[in-house]
Amino acid sequence: MVSTILLVDDSATILMSMESILGKAGFKIEKASSGEEALNRLDQGLAPNLFITDVHMPGMNGIDLVRKLRARAGFQFTPILVVTTEGQQAKRDEARAARATGWLVKPVQPDDMLRVVRQILPNG
Amino acid sequence: MAPESRNRRRNGQDRVLSILAAFAFLIMAMAAFANDEPAAAGVAMLAALFAVILWHRASQTPEMPEEVQELLCFVADELAQYRAFTRLLRDQGGRINDASGEAALVIVEGLREIDRAVETLRIELRKTSEELPLDAIHRAELAQRVEAIGRPILRMLGCLQFQDVTQQQIAFLSRLSLMVDDHMVRLARKCGDRRAVERLDKFKEMFAAALDDTVMTNQRDDFYAATGLALQEEGGPRIEMF
Structure with missing residues (x-):
């Protein structure tokens, strides 16, 4: 079965480029331009196998999204990768405390991204 | 006179003037409620005193060059x-x-x-x-x-x-x-x-x-x-x- 990845980023460019990179590798891609939209998609029944979220977004930030996801039934253990330009250790610690699965600092090379995603979703 | 004692003296004067001003203001406020001539004369006198005090205080404020x-x-x-x-x-x-x-x-x-x-x-x-x-x-x-x-x-x-x-x-x-x-x-x-x-x-x-x-x-x-x-x-x- 094809794994679904929900990409959350306020940048349309990032969403589209990530969709292409991961889509070419055979994953099914869903997109949301904010944390709120991501949660709405879940309310509508979407159940991704992996979340990839940005940190700095208008409204709900990526770390808050991680907290909200962890508080939801069914998503306590779903992997969440935080992909961000933020390099601050304190923020990274915050994400770790919120129980994010990983932290990738932009720009991430497509090969590195695919390697990490395949590590999390080995069955594609 | 040493600067320290000059400052102390000025502070003392300021305190006296502040008390006088507060006192004058209090009497004026009380007299304003007394509706007779002697009281009105008292108010005028106190107002003059109040004005003098204020002028004196203003003249004490150091001017910035x-x-x-x-x-x-x-x-x-x-x-x-x-x-x-x-x-x-x-x-x-x-x-x-x-x-x-x-x-x-x-x-x-x-x-x-x-x-x-x-x-x-x-x-x-x-x-x-x-x-x-x-x-x-x-x-x-x-x-x-x-x-x-x-x-x-x-x-x-x-x-x-x-x-x-x-x-x-x-x-x-x-x-x-x-x-x-x-x-x-x-x-x-x-x-x-x-x-x-x-x-x-x-x-x-x-x-x-x-x-x-x-x-x-x-x-x-x-x-x-x-x-x-x-x-x-x-x-x-x-x-x-x-």
């Missing part, structure tokens, strides 16, 4: 102009963000389109390779060329993250600039009214030079906005044939 006042206004005026510069820098940051964001979006859309076309080509080539009047060597060459076209696309898509990185860097510069700006506002307030002194010629020249260096209409518009002028330049057509 004119040179210092001018200097403070001079500094405040400079600060106001530094603020105009920082605002101009922030505006340019916004322009860079907008322009790079739009360009990145067009590039990513284009790359995806190329990627889809390459994929179609790859499938078609596989499907029809036996029908094509090509020998095996040519077919392999063709397939390799298609692969070569598609290979850089992934890396280029990854590189488009530059836009997000640039945006964050500019946002950081903008935040720093706002901090400096806020500091300058507070400093200027302490210095007094900047309008009291004419703008510095040197600064004017520098600012004018900055305008001369700008190339784009929107930069010039930002410049006008930073100087407080609500002026928009005519942009002209995007393409013009002479």
Whole structure:
């Protein structure tokens, strides 16, 4: 079965480029331009196998999204990768405390991204 | 007299005058409620006393030397102009963000389109390779060329993250600039009214030079906005044939 990845980023460019990179590798891609939209998609029944979220977004930030996801039934253990330009250790610690699965600092090379995603979703 | 004892004496006088003023004010307030002539005369007398006290107090307030006042206004005026510069820098940051964001979006859309076309080509080539009047060597060459076209696309898509990185860097510069700006506002307030002194010629020249260096209409518009002028330049057509 094809794994679904929900990409959350306020940048349309990032969403589209990530969709292409991961889509070419055979994953099914869903997109949301904010944390709120991501949660709405879940309310509508979407159940991704992996979340990839940005940190700095208008409204709900990526770390808050991680907290909200962890508080939801069914998503306590779903992997969440935080992909961000933020390099601050304190923020990274915050994400770790919120129980994010990983932290990738932009720009991430497509090969590195695919390697990490395949590590999390080995069955594609 | 030693400065210390002079200060102590002045403080003592101030305290006595404060008590007298408070006392006079209290009597005036009480007399205002007494509606007869002696009381009114008392009010007039106390008002006069109150005025004398206030005058005396005012005359005790040290005057700031004119040179210092001018200097403070001079500094405040400079600060106001530094603020105009920082605002101009922030505006340019916004322009860079907008322009790079739009360009990145067009590039990513284009790359995806190329990627889809390459994929179609790859499938078609596989499907029809036996029908094509090509020998095996040519077919392999063709397939390799298609692969070569598609290979850089992934890396280029990854590189488009530059836009997000640039945006964050500019946002950081903008935040720093706002901090400096806020500091300058507070400093200027302490210095007094900047309008009291004419703008510095040197600064004017520098600012004018900055305008001369700008190339784009929107930069010039930002410049006008930073100087407080609500002026928009005519942009002209995007393409013009002479």
